[in-house]
Amino acid sequence: MKKITVLVGLLVWQTSLQAQSSNITIDLNEGLRQLEVRHCFVRAPAALQVQYTLRRHIRFITWEDHDDTRNLAVSGNSLRLPEGHSGCLAYVVDHVERNVRGHQKAINKQHPETRILDIDRLLLRTIEVPGQMPIIEIRHPSAVKLSAPWQLLQRSALNTRYRMKPTPTYSRGFLAIGKLSLRTVYLGSSRLRLAVMSTNPMAPERLEQWVRTMAGTVALTGGSFPLPDIQVLIIDMPGSSEPVPWGQVNRAGGQGVLFVVNTEFGDDQLYADWTAAHEFSHLLTPYTPNDRWLSEGFASYHQNITRLRSGLLDERTAWKKLLAGFRRGQKAAEKTDASVLKHAGRRHSMQMYWGGAVIALKAEVALQQATGGRMNLTLALRGLQECCLNTGQSWSAAAMFTELDRISGTQVFSTLYEEEVKRQRFPEFTSLLEQLGVVQTRWGSLRFEEQAPLAHIRKRIASG
Secondary structure: OOEEEEOOOOOOOEOOOOOEEEEEEEEEEOOOOEEEEEEEEEEOOOEEEOOHHHHOOEEEEEEEOOOOEEEOOOEOOEEEOOOOOOEEEEEEEEOOOOOOOOOHHHHHHHOOOOEEEEHHHHOOOOOOOOOOOOEEEEEOOOOOEEEOOOEEEEEOOOEEEEEOOOOOOOOOOEEEEEOOEEEEEEEOOEEEEEEEEOOOOOHHHHHHHHHHHHHHHHHHHHOOOOOOEEEEEEEEOOOOOOOOOEEEEEOOOOOEEEEEEOOOOOHHHHHHOOHHHHHHHHOOOOEOOOOHHHHHHHHHHHHHHHHHHHOOOOHHHHHHHHHHHHHHHHHHHOOOOOOOHHHOOHHHHHHHHHHHHHHHHHHHHHHHHHHOOOOOHHHHHHHHHHHOOOOOOEOOHHHHHHHHHHHHOOOHHHHHHHHHHOOOOOOOOHHHHHHHOEEEOOOOOEEEOOOOOOHHHHHHHHHO
16 A cells, blocks of 8 residues: 655654654555554653543554563553653544534545644644654645645655644644645745645735735734745635635644635625735734633734735724724623623633724724824834744733734733623723714714824724
């Protein structure tokens, strides 16, 4: 049986910081349904932690060194190894493909030659040691293309090399294997490694330009694209009811963005969709898995502001969309059991998304008021690029707001956190919009009051 060989990095939990790995080799059977893993250590750790999602799928575990070969077994959630020995751990994983938001059956039908593997559910993680991130080498037939979140080092017809990146807690990532169109989009010094799954030969070029435009709106807002290297994986699904029915940011093994699109829609509809602007805006902030109101809220705010500044939305439309979102969030907050915004999670989506967006707008205005316009939200978030975005760490909202206070030289963020996020079900926004000169008429249209006390800040927001 022909096999595809994949070397997939340090996919274990190392309990000894002195442990080193030379490589991990993974063979995929021809049906891409099984992984045969061989993980070789220079000095083995005492034990590996086996995550719950992998316990049901790992079997045939052996340890091989110069003395012998022995069978091993998982005990609870750990696997003991001969600590300090040089040798190789071998095991088999019967993998399960990631269900991409209910689209997996349709994906398999339309793209039978490509597999999308959820590396977070299939493979174990590591406690990363600075300076010891492993090299990942993938050997594969020339017809097989790969897309992974890891840092790409070298690619040839039969060999692809990556370096593992730090992975924050509770994150996921995707490895795509098979028939892919691979392209590179450069935004300044940043590299977006684009992989497109499509049966339409015209789709990759069209989607490359779409990615360049939508990611470019975030680069324009931040002064540069926030990360130096990311994976962008696009699955073309003709027959979907929307231009972009799904999108998500992935952080496991490195930064990545996944989109499900329908290229049967025209360019006007594709570029008018908010999903790409929202997902790329997530990359402006660190990963905050326990404070989703922050990540989703700031992305919801910027999905409109980035498109306004790039010319994809006019000013009236951008503010109308923000106002509509604020009102949806306020209405939803009245009916949820999240008594304050800090506790809003997946079950409180509108409260979470748009309450966080109001906080972003309030931070924008308060920063400009406190500094006479010398500091704004864009500049504060740009400061995160230097310290906090590419570390592979999970953040709390409190820690991130403390860092933003340091960057801005103010107490704007900590004040909003203490007085609004921790105390209010949904932050008040009506009076702020009135001060910005954003007024909705009785007929539902929007007009701008240029004599409003903060109208000059509204204009600065539009220009960046």
